[in-house]
Amino acid sequence: xxxxxxxxxxxxxxxxxxxxxxxxxxxxxxxxxxxxxxxxxxxxxxxxxxxxxxxxxxxxxxxxxxxxxxxxxxxxxxxxxxxxxxxxxxxxxxxxxxxxxxxxxxxxxxxxxxxxxxxxxxxxxxxxxxxxxxxxxxxxxxxxxxxxxxxxxxxxxxxxxxxxxxxxxxxxxxxxxxxxxxxxxxxxxxxxxxxxxxxxxxxxxxxxxxxxxxxxxxxxxxxxxxxxxxxxxxxxxxxxxxxxxxxxxxxxxxxxxxxxxxxxxxxxxxxxxxxxxxxxxxxxxxxxxx
Amino acid sequence: xxxxxxxxxxxxxxxxxxxxxxxxxxxxxxxxxxxxxxxxxxxxxxxxxxxxxxxxxxxxxxxxxxxxxxxxxxxxxxxxxxxxxxxxxxxxxxxxxxxxxxxxxxxxxxxxxxxxxxxxxxxxxxxxxxxxxxxxxxxxxxxxxxxxxxxxxxxxxxxxxxxxxxxxxxxxxxxxxxxxxxxxxxxxxxxxxxxxxxxxxxxxxxxxxxxxxxxxxxxxxxxxxxxxxxxxxxxxxxxxxxxxxxxxxxxxxxxxxxxxxxxxxxxxxxxxxxxxxxxxxxxxxxxxxxxxxxxxxxxxxxxxxxxxxxxxxxxxxxxxxxxxxxxxxxxxxxxxxxxxxxxxxxxxxxxxxxxxxxxxxxxxxxxxxxxxxxxxxxxxxxxxxxxxxxxxxxxxxxxxxxxxxxxxxxxxxxxxxx
Numbered sequence: 001x002x003x004x005x006x007x008x009x010x011x012x013x014x015x016x017x018x019x020x021x022x023x024x025x026x027x028x029x030x031x032x033x034x035x036x037x038x039x040x041x042x043x044x045x046x047x048x049x050x051x052x053x054x055x056x057x058x059x060x061x062x063x064x065x066x067x068x069x070x071x072x073x074x075x076x077x078x079x080x081x082x083x084x085x086x087x088x089x090x091x092x093x094x095x096x097x098x099x100x101x102x103x104x105x106x107x108x109x110x111x112x113x114x115x116x117x118x119x120x121x122x123x124x125x126x127x128x129x130x131x132x133x134x135x136x137x138x139x140x141x142x143x144x145x146x147x148x149x150x151x152x153x154x155x156x157x158x159x160x161x162x163x164x165x166x167x168x169x170x171x172x173x174x175x176x177x178x179x180x181x182x183x184x185x186x187x188x189x190x191x192x193x194x195x196x197x198x199x200x201x202x203x204x205x206x207x208x209x210x211x212x213x214x215x216x217x218x219x220x221x222x223x224x225x226x227x228x229x230x231x232x233x234x235x236x237x238x239x240x241x242x243x244x245x246x247x248x249x250x251x252x253x254x255x256x257x258x259x260x261x262x263x264x265x266x267x268x269x270x271x272x273x274x275x276x277x278x279x280x281x282x283x284x285x286x287x288x289x290x
Numbered sequence: 291x292x293x294x295x296x297x298x299x300x301x302x303x304x305x306x307x308x309x310x311x312x313x314x315x316x317x318x319x320x321x322x323x324x325x326x327x328x329x330x331x332x333x334x335x336x337x338x339x340x341x342x343x344x345x346x347x348x349x350x351x352x353x354x355x356x357x358x359x360x361x362x363x364x365x366x367x368x369x370x371x372x373x374x375x376x377x378x379x380x381x382x383x384x385x386x387x388x389x390x391x392x393x394x395x396x397x398x399x400x401x402x403x404x405x406x407x408x409x410x411x412x413x414x415x416x417x418x419x420x421x422x423x424x425x426x427x428x429x430x431x432x433x434x435x436x437x438x439x440x441x442x443x444x445x446x447x448x449x450x451x452x453x454x455x456x457x458x459x460x461x462x463x464x465x466x467x468x469x470x471x472x473x474x475x476x477x478x479x480x481x482x483x484x485x486x487x488x489x490x491x492x493x494x495x496x497x498x499x500x501x502x503x504x505x506x507x508x509x510x511x512x513x514x515x516x517x518x519x520x521x522x523x524x525x526x527x528x529x530x531x532x533x534x535x536x537x538x539x540x541x542x543x544x545x546x547x548x549x550x551x552x553x554x555x556x557x558x559x560x561x562x563x564x565x566x567x568x569x570x571x572x573x574x575x576x577x578x579x580x581x582x583x584x585x586x587x588x589x590x591x592x593x594x595x596x597x598x599x600x601x602x603x604x605x606x607x608x609x610x611x612x613x614x615x616x617x618x619x620x621x622x623x624x625x626x627x628x629x630x631x632x633x634x635x636x637x638x639x640x641x642x643x644x645x646x647x648x649x650x651x652x653x654x655x656x657x658x659x660x661x662x663x664x665x666x667x668x669x670x671x672x673x674x675x676x677x678x679x680x681x682x683x684x685x686x687x688x689x690x691x692x693x694x695x696x697x698x699x700x701x702x703x704x705x706x707x708x
Contacts (some may be wrong), residue, residue: 024323026327137405
């Protein structure tokens with residue numbers, strides 16, 4: 001027997017009135033914000049459930065399960081350590097062993113890239129569901145974010161072992177590293193959200209993303225300090241201050257952030273907020289075309 | 291005092307583009323327009339169709355009270371699912387407004403959101419989460435939900451190995467425990483077996499009795515009549531008719547009948563060596579030529595044309611349900627007749643028409659008695675004739691018979707208990 005609360009005709013209406021109209025949601029900002037608040041209440045539950053699902057499915061479909069989460073960063077790390085030994089690249093701070101420099105940069109960069117790809121990737125995967133079921137889309141992004149954070153933690157664990165192996169001294173600024181990584185993820189997520197509406201409509205975005213990210217990788221001080229001839233590019237690259245500052249916090253103990261850090265931090269937070277609101281506005285127009 | 295309707299839809303319209311590329315571009319433009327709240331309101335600019343656009347829904351208005359259920363009826367592409375998507379808040383109207391007082395639950399496309407690798411039981415949590423329930427809220431309901439699915443041990447099997455009917459059972463069971471104020475149901479029972487269909491219908495009836503409201507999209511007349519009191523007929527995105535569910539179904543079948551008639555009218559009337567006999571018409575009317583009434587005295591008249599004189603001819607007529615799915619009864623005359631060359635009129639009398647008031651289909655055949663070879667038929671390859679039986683007089687008994695949706699009334703001589 002189904003348990004259900006008894007309704008009757010005199011029962012007052014539950015919750016506020018829902019209105020769907022042709023007008024822009026920005027004409028009724030109060031309602032727009034209330035919808036966001038209502039969605040916000042369930043996003044965590046749904047996102048958590050979806051995250052657990054993703055992990056379970058990954059475990060079940062792979063014989064090696066979690067090994068696949070550990071293996072890619074280990075392999076990239078080993079490759080770069082080998083390349084470092086051959087001394088192809090120079091110009092790196094001599095106080096820091098090259099493998100440590102590379103692995104730190106790579107792992108931070110990976111967190112940024114994963115966060116950037118997360119919204120579009122998750123929403124693309126959920127296409128059939130979001131086209132048919134009324135569910136806060138943020139839940140899928142939150143679930144994806146869960147995976148990003150999970151992967152980041154695994155990489156940090158590995159990094160910890162590498163630091164211990166190379167006997168890198170621990171600095172107090174280490175405490176700030178999660179903040180730095182968090183900002184990289186916030187910036188990535190903001191960009192990812194900005195791309196999501198266009199990316200759900202046009203497949204061009206998904207095709208262009210790897211190309212752009214590869215180029216971006218080359219003008220960011222991830223595995224080497226780029227030569228002075230492209231200094232102007234590096235200066236305008238918003239990932240640089242976030243990445244170098246976080247790396248300094250971890251490896252050298254320099255507390256003062258590199259130039260542009262504050263501006264990029266503020267910009268990243270603002271970008272995430274605005275691009276997320278833009279996605280919410282675009283949502284009904286996207287669903288029609290999924 | 292009349293309470294406010296749980297749902298009111300006012301002059302709703304939604305447009306779509308036939309060109310994929312353009313539709314994407316219009317999407318970008320619409321998003322840009324939504325970004326500018328001080329610009330022109332959509333309700334003013336939304337009325338114009340852009341290149342390659344058409345109205346998927348236009349000027350749809352209706353309202354629904356608590357405890358009421360409405361069937362949306364119409365052909366494929368009439369706009370039924372679009373309407374449900376707008377009511378569910380998935381897509382946005384281009385013109386008009388929808389107001390809902392309360393929580394909305396939707397049973398649309400049951401299979402989505404289920405993960406094939408996870409077991410049925412695990413999927414209950416995922417699906418419930420997608421519908422807005424936390425793990426804590428679902429946990430105490432899991433046993434009830436599993437019981438409702440009737441899947442037994444299969445609940446521990448990955449959903450990948452489920453049939454579509456089993457998937458529907460699982461998804462319906464979760465949604466049935468959500469307890470919304472308004473439930474939108476889109477053609478979900480079609481894949482389930484009879485037991486599941488009965489279960490769904492019982493659940494919906496119980497839900498209505500408790501004050502819930504339903505909007506049902508279905509092509510199965512039985513489901514519509516069992517669940518819905520009211521109906522809305524959509525055609526090409528417009529409301530063609532609104533009334534009781536039975537009236538709306540009647541109207542729908544009449545429309546279909548009309549469109550079929552206009553298509554095949556010509557082909558059946560040509561008399562020639564390959565068609566020596568052609569049936570012109572079949573009518574059921576009173577002797578005075580007025581419309582047939584339930585329980586009244588009526589004449590069945592078949593007119594046909596024959597190329598030559600034919601001996602040893604029999605004829606028959608068949609009364610079918612309005613949807614053309616079931617033959618209710620038939621009568622076959624095996625007394626040999628002779629058709630003369632030219633026009634013939636074959637008549638018989640029904641002293642008490644047993645049909646309940648409503649719409650029916652009529653079919654007929656003329657055949658040779660010895661060989662049972664059909665000489666001409668009406669209603670199989672071409673459109674059947676339509677019969678509209680009127681109510682004789684309203685009575686409590688008739689109302690009761692109408693409630694159970696009976697088709698015919700038997701002549702009964704009641705005897706005292708012995």
